[in-house]
Each structure stands twice: as C-alpha cells, then as structure tokens.
Amino acid sequence: MNLELSPRQQRMIDLAAELAARFAPRVDADDRAGRFPSENYAELHQSGYLRLIIPAELGGAGASLYETVLIQERLAQGDGATAMAVNMTMHLIGRQRETRAWPAAIFEAICRDIADHGALINGAASEPELGSPSRGGMPATTAAPADGGWLVSGRKQFVSMAPVLRYFVTSVALPASAEWPQGASANAIVRAPADGLRLEDTWGDALGLRTSGSYDVFYDQVFVPDAWLVDRHAPGQAPAAGPPTASAWFALTMAAVYLGIGQAAIDAVCRYAHERVPSALGRPIATLPAIQRRVGEGQAPLGAARAALYTTAHDWAARPELREGMLPRIALAKYLCTNAAVAATDQALRIAGGFGLTRTLPLERLHRDARAGLTHPPNDDAALEQIGRAALEQWR
Incomplete structure (x- = not known):
C-alpha cells in the first residue's frame, strides 16, 4: 500500500525491517531445533524496539495502535514466531496505556523495567481444563489469601516467551469473601524469578511457531503482593480493561x-x-x-x-x-x-x-x-x- 507515513513512522518501520533482516537468517535452524532464540529479545531491547510501545513520559515513544500494526507486520516478515511472541508485550502495554486500568505505580514500574532493562510481560490465562479464556469460564488456578498478599497455585499453558518473561499476568480465581460472596476473578502479576514458579517446554515440537517459547507454567504457592493482584471483578463481569x-x-x-x-x-x-x-x-x-x-x-x-x-x-x-x-x-x-x-x-x-x-x-x-x-x-x-x-x- 502507498501509505503516507510520517518521518517518525518511517523510522519505526525501518527499525522493524532492520531487526527482521537480522532474525531471518537464523529462524529456520532454530525452527528445526525447536530452540528458543533468547538473543532476539536481547536485540529487541538493545535496538529500542521494546521502548516504542512505552508511554513517552516513561521513556518510550508511545506508539499508537496503528503504528504498532505497521511495525509488527514488518517484523513478522523476518521471524513470525518472535514477532508473535513479543506482540504479547506490545499489545498488553498498548491497551494498558490507553485504559490505565492498573494502579499507576504498578504500570509505571513495569514500563520502566521494559524501557531500562528489556523486561517482557505476557498474560498467562489458558489452562488444560478451561481452554481459551476468550470463551469465558473461571480459571482453575487459584489465589489464596496470605500475609501481605496471595499464594498462587495452578497451571497455565501456551505462555509465549516464557523463558525470558519477567512478568506473568496470571488469571486466578479468588475465594468467597465479604466483598465477593460468590468469589471473584483477578490477574496476579507474578514477577520472575519466584519461588514455586516452574516452566516446562511443551512447545518445541509444535506444528507452528516452534521458537516462540510457548511453554506450560506451573505455580506452587507463588507469593504475589496484594498490590500486584489487579483486574479484580465478580464472575460474569468484564474487567475494566475489557472490550473493545x-x-x-x-x-x-x-x-x-x-x-x-x-x-x-x-x-x-x-x-x-x-x-x-x-x-x-x-x-x-x-x-x-x-x-x-x-x-x-x-x-x-x-x-x-x-x-x-x-x-x-x-x-x-x-x-x-x-x-x-x-x-x-x-x-x-x-x-x-x-x-x-x-x-x-x-x-x-x-x-x-x-x-x-x-x-x-x-x-x-x-x-x-x-x-x-x-x-x-x-x-x-x-x-x-x-x-x-x-x-x-x-x-x-
């Protein structure tokens, strides 16, 4: 398409094209081996690509949804699995930037970690019993009250970039309480490494996107501070950052x-x-x-x-x-x-x-x-x- 791109947008696309050219020569060998390319994510950070999605006031470029679409398509032309996986960070930060559904201090801490250290974040929602969370239903993964926070236990699957993730946004079921007589759902933001957090490579021989690191994640009473339990809502209610x-x-x-x-x-x-x-x-x-x-x-x-x-x-x-x-x-x-x-x-x-x-x-x-x-x-x-x-x- 003959797009009218601003100089800013052209620079973003040029960066995506440069990274795509770097990733492309090694993707076939990685795919054969089912190897997770950690070096790609280091380069995404070092090049400044991850900072594109971060708000300007927190050290990034504040890429719009339109700009993110432009660069993600170009990156995927070099390595689709890496582009799909890093997209989990891109879309999550992009929508949180628009909705500001999380506490400001939590969002700022995560954004600064991404901008300064190349931290990566992804949701962990799919479960063997639940299937796709987009179909509804309560997670089997639970969060039990503990002193100062919550203990998360359960299993998630299809968690892309798992080997290099810093933040696992883990959907959990909360027990009944005075505030939530029927129980509730929430997202527990688990920060890696953490005691009780274990990864299992169940993806290296998958049909497609073999290098995306879409592992299973196991939680055995992983502690999450209370402030990092976000998106709390009653069963059947949409969280604040819901559609559209x-x-x-x-x-x-x-x-x-x-x-x-x-x-x-x-x-x-x-x-x-x-x-x-x-x-x-x-x-x-x-x-x-x-x-x-x-x-x-x-x-x-x-x-x-x-x-x-x-x-x-x-x-x-x-x-x-x-x-x-x-x-x-x-x-x-x-x-x-x-x-x-x-x-x-x-x-x-x-x-x-x-x-x-x-x-x-x-x-x-x-x-x-x-x-x-x-x-x-x-x-x-x-x-x-x-x-x-x-x-x-x-x-x-």
Missing part, C-alpha cells in the same frame, strides 16, 4: 503478525520464481502466466486484508469517538488477515511444487506458522458471528 480496547489491541496487532507471515511466503516464492530456470523452459518460471496467476491468488487476499487492517487500526488511533462501535470491524480485519496468510502460504507451496516441501525454501515453515493465526481470538466462528450480527442489526 482489549479486543482491538490484541486482535489487530496479531492480525498484523500473520499478515507479515503470509507476505513473507509470497516474497519468498517470488524470489524463487525468478531464480528457477528449468532447462526445458530456458527462462524463469516467473514469466509463465500460470505462475503469475497463482502469485496473484496469494497476493490479492493479502492486499485486501491489509487495507481492512490498516484502515481499522488508523481509525482506532485517529478517531476515538468511533471505538465503541468498532468490534465488528476489528473481527473482520483479524478474520481477513489470518485467512489471507493461510491462503498465501498455500499458494506459495503450490507454486514451488516439491521444493516447497523441503527445507531448501522457508515455505513449509511459513505455512505451518500461518496456521497458528486461526487459533487466536476471535476465532473464525466467533468473528463471523460478530460480523453477521452487526449486519443484521442494520436491518432491525
């Missing part, structure tokens, strides 16, 4: 990551098509109309999805008066981007033929990574229901 802000920051930045993965596949197969010169043809296969059509079939949905994503993210940042009614647009952008990535990587494999199934090209990895986008909320069925309800409402 939480949905916008998570869904749109994740959509950008998978859009970048899909674009990387088309870029890779275009390079291959120019280099592949079969002896029977005597010229690059890029000159064949059939190849051009297939590239078009992969690029077209990416272009349409990008337009929906960028306009939605831009409107969120530039026109806050529209935000309350934007959930269907957010769902649409996420649906289009993740499905476009899957379609693009599929077309890339079709173009490359047998070579696409080998490790000589990155296409099989990109195809696997793109599939993961379908698992992030809103899932396709929930997104389509939301889009459909909005369309039906217009005709009530």
